[in-house]
Amino acid sequence: MSHPEYSTCSIHYFSGTGNARRAAEWLADAFRSYGTKTSVSMLSEAESEPDSGADENRLLGFCFPTHGFNAPPIILNYLASLPRGTNDVFLLNTRGGTKLGPIFFPGLSGVALLIPALILLSKGYKIRAMHPLDMPSNWLSLHPALRGNAVTAITRRCRRICTRVAGKISEKKRLYRWFFELPLDLCISPVSVLYYFIGRYALAKTFIATPACNHCGLCVKECQLGAVRFKNGNPFWTYQCESCMHCLNSCPERAIQTMHGVTILLWGLLLMGLPWLLVSGVATVFHLQVGFSTVSLILWLLASVVLLLPLGLSYRLIHYLMRFRPFAALVSYTSLTRYRWWGRYRPGSD
Template sequence: MRVLAMFSLMYDDVTIYYFSGTGNALTASRWITESAKKKGRQTNLISIDRIKKIAVPAAAGKRLLGFCYPTHGFGIPWIMLKFIFKFPGRERCDVFLMNTRAGSKIGKLFLPGVSGIAQLLPALILLGKGFRIRGLLPLDMPSNWISIHPGYNPAAVAALLARCCVRVDGFSERILSGRAYFRPNVLVMLPVDMALAPVAFMYFLYGRFFLAKVFIAATDCDTCRLCEQKCPTASIRIVDNRPFWKFTCESCMRCINVCPRRAIQVSHLLAVIIPVVSSFLPIALLLAIFNSYIPSSLMKPADFIIDWGISLTLFFVISGLVFWLIRIKWINQLFSATSLTKYWRRYMAPGIKPKDF
């Protein structure tokens, strides 16, 4: 009993830094802070959206820090990774990481998402800064990746959330009492997660930029600017009375889901055009020209960087051209009608409203 009493005094203060595109990570962070409040702990829930300077609030006593974010491309969103990189080091301060993933429900079957290096990479950075990792929780919330599938129906969403809520309760109970929490299959999943590191790396280099460039605004847009105001990375600029997406976009899916007119679409036609046009361009010829100026020992990395630069330029040029062309009504209608998102259900975590961001 005395041991339990000692554990229950373990932390006086719980501070969670979160990034959340569509409210899953925010909902899960709230579950933890509510549990901590019920146990009489002081809590802080801090959004890292557009944060300029990291101010760590003064702790009332012994502090537990949490970082909560979605999984993107088998990794951690760039905005959160940058934040963790910049986070001031604290010797022996306790932290936990919680990454929300793409959980799904097919019939009665619950399928988990895949973390890849979404936990491993930030955990290593935090360890390097002197923190003690006390818990790692991957959480299979309803998938918000509506560029590739429709938003789930309300019954599936409710069932997935109910399971996650129970899991978070167990996690909070354990971690707030000072005990460590690591999922039992952590060692089984480790090789799978590590094998996905190259894919996560390619997502960082290509995927996230490509996804940023396939958003379009349909003619239904009335320039209310809500998407611009709510974007966590200030990646939307209003040009010619329509949103334009910059490369800094994290593809977090917030804008497409908050738009009151459902005017934002992921253009699947554009997603096909970009690689097709790229495959016709004489990239090999361009590389050969560049290669004649590069020493042979540096050829491979130089080719990789040049190829990357050419791809990004192509994403930019082709999507820029389409942005300009969709001012013409029938072209806009063509791109909208061939966007699967026009017909798909949207996703926002239940209870989360645009004002929460």
């Protein structure tokens, strides 16, 4: 390449365990090798000045994880706050990749690229590339940590992909690999809607600090969203939590855990049983037929939203009861993240 097609490039990222950050840094290294002056910055709740992108020869990039088959709200809110512009933009979402033997398995994007692209297009920006990156899956609330060798193999593969992607973007070639996956992603898009309006708030109340916590405050200091606070001397997770897994993975005492046992019990009661009781009650009053109909589904969703309040109150009660060792032991021993074999996510070498 004789000269760079873009004079400058600004890459913004949001990252919990570091997957999106590493992708942003790999892309930046590649752009710089092509002669493009590139900056990388992290988005956080403290971000107040949207990137105007006034220079039309300036490339804008956004790297972010996939949460609930959607982009994290902090990304969506930031893009919505951008002024109108005409710059070229690329979007890269990291998603849960895995490896079994010699085979690499991709994750799913859902609407994680579609919604940000629509927001940017509505503001006049030109989408140069939309590309998913199958970084190692790190959702430890759902599954054990991947083994070190698998993580290393996946990350090395992803770095090579980032280098190729940056090269094609630098040549102003359009990358829309994601469109080939669009039919499947649209099929799971209802999950992203449920996650955005219900799931992320419910998941925020699944984290707890056990008596192993030494009150170092690392989880509070490093939360990019300001979602973890001290309450009665112990970490408390608010509804702003995005389940990015940063605190759970970085706690030096492994004191932060997902309350698997308690969560199953609470969700079974509050988010499954009681909503159907409310639906049945409303159906009886208004003489509606309860079944697998659209009306009953809507009523169930509304009831679930309403029951986020008692879920929050239940979490406050659990947080208070954690000061009593028998209860704390019950919560801890029914958490899979307590056990060494469950592991913690550690990025592999490049």
